[in-house]
Amino acid sequence: MSAILPGATIGFLGGGQLARMMALEARRMGYRIAILDPDPDGPAGQVADHCIEGSFDDVDAAQRLAEHSQVVTLDTEHIPAEVLERIEKTTPVRPSADVLRIIQDRLNQRRFIEAQGAPQVRWAAVSDPESLKEAGESIGFPCILKTRRSGYDGKGQARIERATDLADGWEAIGKAPAVMEAFVDFDREISTLLARGVDGEIRFHPLAHNDHRHHILHISRAPADVPPEMARQAQEIGEGLATALGHIGMIAAELFVKRDGSLLVNEIAPRTHNSGHYTFGACVTSQFEQHVRATCGLPLGDPSLQRPAVMLNLLGDLWSGGEPDWTSVWSHPSAHLHLYGKASARPGRKMGHVLVVDDGKNDPGAVAEKIYQDLQGAAPRASVARAG
Ligand SMILES: Nc1ncnc2c1ncn2[C@@H]1O[C@H](COP(=O)(O)OP(=O)(O)OP(=O)(O)O)[C@@H](O)[C@H]1O
Ligand SMILES: [Mg+2]
Structure with a gap:
């Protein structure tokens, strides 16, 4: 596919600070900017040509963004992959729905990293009290329990010091499907x-x-x-x-x-x-x-x-x-x-x-x-x- 040149509109799913700084650079280069975000006056909305107000799971709103844009990108990996899948039928979306499907679920991401043979922290999947107990036994303590989805800036995480705290730790992250990781005493x-x-x-x-x-x-x-x-x-x-x-x-x-x-x-x-x-x-x-x-x-x-x-x-x-x-x-x-x-x-x-x-x-x-x-x-x- 040929390059998308200045004058074209870049659509951003998510209008936070990352989209704002991408938009500022893109504007300098002569691109036009469209944003989908629940807050049209958010960080990127303030520097965009066109804002669509909508939530990240609103497929119709994403479709409107795509219709307005020659290419769509994002500033958060928490846009549902299904939304990207829909709009990539008509407009190039980078990164693709396939990439997000792997990344936005910590379990999929851990499996992907493992399949590539890249070194990573020891981990185990947690979905119910039984797998929680088994994960504690295999990973050991201290460990960190992280929700599979929607985590950022440490949200959706609980550090667990000992086996007797497992249930409390899981409770703290809303008993959501999770990945347990060994706590790494890194340099x-x-x-x-x-x-x-x-x-x-x-x-x-x-x-x-x-x-x-x-x-x-x-x-x-x-x-x-x-x-x-x-x-x-x-x-x-x-x-x-x-x-x-x-x-x-x-x-x-x-x-x-x-x-x-x-x-x-x-x-x-x-x-x-x-x-x-x-x-x-x-x-x-x-x-x-x-x-x-x-x-x-x-x-x-x-x-x-x-x-x-x-x-x-x-x-x-x-x-x-x-x-x-x-x-x-x-x-x-x-x-x-x-x-x-x-x-x-x-x-x-x-x-x-x-x-x-x-x-x-x-x-x-x-x-x-x-x-x-x-x-x-x-x-x-x-x-x-x-x-x-
Ligand atoms: N297994 C671990 N062992 C030791 N420290 C950890 C571990 N996991 C996370 N941390 C610490 O917590 C920080 C945030 O964790 P993580 O990157 O998983 O969170 P996040 O919510 O996805 O945050 P963000 O997306 O903002 O990076 C890490 O950068 C690290 O300092
Ligand atoms: Mg991180």
């Missing part, structure tokens, strides 16, 4: 970020080193400081999985680095990824432009890093006393503020991020840490919590 977490084009071409962004707090990404540093052999292995794992999926677009593999230096796949995200936000400002081609290029069947861009960078996530907790005071961000010329335009802040909600690039004078990690401390300690500019 660190990294992610491999790559794009796969329509012709199978692969391009890697530099690996990111990720620190999570309460199961939510806190800081990513790029490039990850890992030995070349480990970097090669991480990229090989990512490439193998992307190719086996037949994926088109950006894809991230989250990896645990064990204390012996070996790697385990935590999970795969067939889209742009929070740990790749640093690319938007630090790389020749951001992950967002790269995804647009792949989706539209264009040649991929140069993903090289221009300057090392650190990305700090801004969670809703920082809004507890009102809009944060950004003085600390402005006072560091190498720091760049990204806000997603979300109307209401909740604890744990991703509201924006700060990108600190290496200016050759100050350590970007230390600058990011200073900004974080200042934001936490700063008196809020407005004393009234935001509405909504």
Whole structure:
């Protein structure tokens, strides 16, 4: 199929921050943007040409988006695969329904990773009290129970310390069908970020080193400081999985680095990824432009890093006393503020991020840490919590 060129409309299923940043890059390139989201004034709706208000399982709304677009992509893997299957009859959808069917169910994803022979955490399926008990016996403790569907930012997960807590742990995730995983005492977490084009071409962004707090990404540093052999292995794992999926677009593999230096796949995200936000400002081609290029069947861009960078996530907790005071961000010329335009802040909600690039004078990690401390300690500019 020929390339989809600027002037065409790209449809996004989901209008969160990932779609917003893809839309901003796509607009710069001359594309038009259509969005399907329950909130037409959400992060991507604010920068779109056309918004369709609807839920992610609304096939008719998705069909209307497809009719409006020359190609459809997504900003969340939680769009039901059946919805994609319907619209891909008329419009190219990247990634495809087949990819989502594997990814959006943790059990399918674990089986897929196993079939590819990629290293991953020890796991077992849980569907009833009996399989819960058996899983506890085979996986051991501590372990983590994760719902098969709809999890993100650690939601739908329970850490279980001992056999007597199994029932409580399952209760905590609503007794939903789940996957139990061994708790990995990892040395660190990294992610491999790559794009796969329509012709199978692969391009890697530099690996990111990720620190999570309460199961939510806190800081990513790029490039990850890992030995070349480990970097090669991480990229090989990512490439193998992307190719086996037949994926088109950006894809991230989250990896645990064990204390012996070996790697385990935590999970795969067939889209742009929070740990790749640093690319938007630090790389020749951001992950967002790269995804647009792949989706539209264009040649991929140069993903090289221009300057090392650190990305700090801004969670809703920082809004507890009102809009944060950004003085600390402005006072560091190498720091760049990204806000997603979300109307209401909740604890744990991703509201924006700060990108600190290496200016050759100050350590970007230390600058990011200073900004974080200042934001936490700063008196809020407005004393009234935001509405909504
Ligand atoms: N088996 C495990 N052992 C140790 N830590 C884990 C394990 N599973 C998850 N974690 C920790 O919790 C974090 C979030 O887990 P996971 O990636 O499964 O969550 P998620 O809800 O899919 O989040 P997201 O989609 O935002 O990455 C991981 O990055 C890691 O820090
Ligand atoms: Mg994750």
